[in-house]
Amino acid sequence: MQASHAAPKPLEGGALALLTLALAMATFMQVLDTTIANVAIPTIAGNLGASSSQGTWVITSFGVANAISLPLTGWLAKRVGEVKLFLWSITLFVLASWLCGLSSSLELLILFRVIQGAVAGPIVPLSQSLLLSNYPPQKRSLALSLWSMTVIVAPIFGPILGGWISDNYHWGWIFFINVPVGILVFSLSRRLLKDRETATERKPIDGVGLMLLVLGIGALQLMLDRGKELDWFSSTEVITLAVVAVMGISLLIAWALTDENPIVDLSLFKHRNFAIGVGCISLAYLLYFGTVVLLPQLLQSYLGYTATWAGIASAVVGILPVFLSPIIGKNAHRLDMRMLVTISFLVYAACFYARTQFTVQMDIWAVVWPQFWQGVAVACFFMPLTAIAFAGLKPHQLASAASLSNFLRTLSGSVGTSLISALWDRREAVHHETLTQAINGYNPVSVQAMDTLQGLGMSQAQSGAYLAQEITRQTHVMGSNEIFALSACLFIVMTAVVWLAKPPFHAGGGGGEH
Incomplete structure (x- = not known):
């Protein structure tokens, strides 16, 4: 062709x-x-x-x-x-x-x-x-x-x-x-x-630009994907990926602005x-x-x-x-x-x-x-x-x-x-922690909910599990x-x-x- x-x-x-x-x-x-x-x-x-x-x-x-x-x-x-x-x-x-x-x-x-x-x-x-x-x-x-x-x-x-x-x-x-x-x-x-x-x-x-692109964008996405599992910046891996991403993207921008064919x-x-x-x-x-x-x-x-x-x-x-x-x-x-x-x-x-x-x-x-x-x-x-x-x-x-x-x-x-x-x-x-704190024996709403569920035939363990599931949904x-x-x-x-x-x-x- x-x-x-x-x-x-x-x-x-x-x-x-x-x-x-x-x-x-x-x-x-x-x-x-x-x-x-x-x-x-x-x-x-x-x-x-x-x-x-x-x-x-x-x-x-x-x-x-x-x-x-x-x-x-x-x-x-x-x-x-x-x-x-x-x-x-x-x-x-x-x-x-x-x-x-x-x-x-x-x-x-x-x-x-x-x-x-x-x-x-x-x-x-x-x-x-x-x-x-x-x-x-x-x-x-x-x-x-x-x-x-x-x-x-x-x-x-x-x-x-x-x-x-x-x-x-x-x-x-x-x-x-x-x-x-x-x-x-x-x-x-x-x-x-x-x-x-x-x-x-x-x-x-542009081999240098391609290398910086792969390095910067790849590190950025890995940081975002791994951050949830590793508790973000409490993890050395996530911090390292963040530094690599920032450096890679910054150098890519600088290179692209100066190279003839970026x-x-x-x-x-x-x-x-x-x-x-x-x-x-x-x-x-x-x-x-x-x-x-x-x-x-x-x-x-x-x-x-x-x-x-x-x-x-x-x-x-x-x-x-x-x-x-x-x-x-x-x-x-x-x-x-x-x-x-x-x-x-x-x-x-x-x-x-x-x-x-x-x-x-x-x-x-x-x-x-x-x-x-x-x-x-x-x-x-x-x-x-x-x-x-x-x-x-x-x-x-x-x-x-x-x-x-x-x-x-x-x-x-x-x-x-x-x-x-x-x-x-x-x-x-954040919301889960707030709502869970409300489920205790001193909260009348919580006590009433547990009593109602047990009145429907659930055991105490089943009632607790049901409320935990509902909290997660909410x-x-x-x-x-x-x-x-x-x-x-x-x-x-x-x-x-x-x-x-x-x-x-x-x-x-x-x-x-x-």
């Missing part, structure tokens, strides 16, 4: 529709893999003899490996061509998915998830840049909207598929389903893009719109994805939901975006992207506030309605912020911008999972409510930040140079 030095004409008609489908399916497949395992964590952990907290490594290992490999996309795409790199990534992703499904231990599964995340790095940014480069300029906002819809729709199918497979089949099928989808994406993409390879050039790889192109942050757009995407995704992982665990572990019902309750977030995203994309040229993002963040804040009212007695509708209306926020989130971030960039910067944007978004999702999980455990412990709900409240406040703060962006906001061109 030879690199073409002259940019080919945009595709039209059926070829454009098929390419959109293929690239959307590629994005769908990869994003699905970041959410499908969420509701299956208790099942996977139990099947492989691990705790639920260790089970979250199945998510974070993929996320970190994916984030680390994303910055390599720009260099690899220029070295071998975007089309060839995309096809190789799809092929290796399918193979790694198959190996994940065959894993017989948590250690093997985490290893193959690391490989899967690493080879998947180029899929999302290249599906984005290939879509934009093959669409007519005047339709790029529509292209971004259609692409964003796959990021939105995947969370619908992810929890439902993950839950249904966990309840009815071996969890390995969570990964096996990538195989037929990947084969179809490869076949369509190869046929449609075989003569549309991008120009290549031989640039040396692995992470921080010069893109000189563009005001890119800095604001990517900053908002990253923080919002940290909050969004962290709670996407938290909610199914709360429902299954402490509120009695099956994996399937936890998936259904979580998945309704994708219903409204399916209808709203095409409308927003079609009318994007008439809309102020900042207003759309403001609507998104305010709806996010309202939905997170609604979740602060969760109780152990609530019915499924208390979970479903905030998830359903959050679909408005999701529909007004990805496409507008991506359009803001890419405004003012030159065509040759799109692949690097997509790579850096998706690197920070993916890393934020992984860090959010660990941070929110750790915060949840910490707040639960304290986990209380901890999650506090996280939802904090998230709501942060979304309100971000509504002010987005108005610092400078119009116009056309993908691949516009304002925001400074």
Whole structure:
């Protein structure tokens, strides 16, 4: 496959529709893999003899490996061509998915998830840049909207598929389903893009930057994952990892600002719109994805939901975006992207506030309605912020911008999972200690509760065990409510930040140079 030095004409008609489908399916497949395992964590952990907290490594290992490999996309795409790199990534992703499904231990599964995340790095940014480069300029906002819809729709199918497979089949099928989808994406993409390879050039790889990236980001994620088990900074291991993370990331930033061909192109942050757009995407995704992982665990572990019902309750977030995203994309040229993002963040804040009212007695509708209306926020989130971030960039910067944007978004999702999980455990412990102190022979409410339970036929030991279980349920709900409240406040703060962006906001061109 030879690199073409002259940019080919945009595709039209059926070829454009098929390419959109293929690239959307590629994005769908990869994003699905970041959410499908969420509701299956208790099942996977139990099947492989691990705790639920260790089970979250199945998510974070993929996320970190994916984030680390994303910055390599720009260099690899220029070295071998975007089309060839995309096809190789799809092929290796399918193979790694198959190996994940065959894993017989948590250690093997985490290893193959690391490989899967690493080879998947180029899929999302290249599906984005290939879509934009093959669409007519005047339709790029529509292209971004259609692409964003796959990021939105995947969370619908992810929890439902993950839950249904966990309840009815071996969890390995969570990964096996990538195989037929990947084969179809490869076949369509190869046929449609075989003569549309991008120009290549031989640039040396930034070996120092890559080493610092792996060291800094890897140490950061290990610190977040191990901190819960080792009581954070009372552990020498956690302190060491924290020091390595700070030094690695600091040196990476310093190196990237001075090297001629850095692995992470921080010069893109000189563009005001890119800095604001990517900053908002990253923080919002940290909050969004962290709670996407938290909610199914709360429902299954402490509120009695099956994996399937936890998936259904979580998945309704994708219903409204399916209808709203095409409308927003079609009318994007008439809309102020900042207003759309403001609507998104305010709806996010309202939905997170609604979740602060969760109780152990609530019915499924208390979970479903905030998830359903959050679909408005999701529909007004990805496409507008991506359009803001890419405004003012030159065509040759799109692949690097997509790579850096998706690197920070993916890393934020992984860090959010660990941070929110750790915060949840910490707040639960605080509330647990407070409520447990109230269970004693001098508290009339406690005495009455024990008498009532014993009157129902329970022994004293059974009554104590029942109250301990109820306290655990209550304290986990209380901890999650506090996280939802904090998230709501942060979304309100971000509504002010987005108005610092400078119009116009056309993908691949516009304002925001400074």
